[in-house]
Amino acid sequence: MTHRNVLIAGAGIAGAGIAGAGIAGAGIAGAGIAGAGIAGPTLAYWLHRHGYLDRVSQVRMPRWPHGRVTVLGDAGYCPSPLSGMDTSLALTGAYILAGELAHHAHHAHHEQVFTRYEELLRPYAERAQDLPPGVPRVAAPRTRAGIRALHLVLRAAARPRVAEVLNRFLVPPADTFALPSYSL
Incomplete structure (x- = not known):
């Protein structure tokens, strides 16, 4: 199993502390920031009082079933x-797994059902996992120019015609998967 991680930091609710990473995360991040020069202590204080840390992960497993x-x-x-496909994949996976379990309830072992579920869904899941080049790093720019470029793209993406063009290139289409029909 492989993970792709990006650390995201941002503004939270005042006094909320650090969500996702917990208080230990605040101490680790604060210790790293505190040694970053004159602005370090201010950043560490802000992060501890008003910020959050979280990790954006992508899970890739060589095989989904294991035993039962x-x-x-x-x-x-x-x-x-960042792909916008989490819910679509989860619901599609639940539909296929339930359909295969019901369809083969009386004459197949769970290994056959799980294998069929993976055979049907894996190509769709892998297409959804293939993020455009530079994503997720583009969503967390590190320079002023990168931040300006991100803001420009986000403002442009708010326009329906621009969003339609961007979606064709950046978002894996959820409608490219034909759901199997299960007559139960």
Whole structure:
């Protein structure tokens, strides 16, 4: 299983501390920032009082079932929150797994059902996991120019025609998967 991680930091609710990373994360981040020069202590204080740290992960597993257990949704094929496909994949996976379990309830072993579920869904999940080049790094720019470029793209993406063009290139299409029909 492989993970692709990006650390995201941002503004939270005042006094909320650090969500995702917990207080230990605040101490680790604060210790790293505190040694960053004159602005370090201010950043560490702000992060501790008003910020959050979280990790954006993408799960890629070589095989989903193991014995009498299989994974579903983000546990097995999390595409990344940046792809916009999390819910589509989870619901599609649940539909296929339930359909295969019901369809083969009387004449197949769970291994056959799990294998069929993976055969049907894996190509769709892998397409959704293939993020465009530079993503997720583009969503967390490190320079002023990168921040300006991100803001420009986000403002442009708010326009319906621009969003339509961007979606063709940046978002894996959810409608490229034909759901199997299960007559139960």
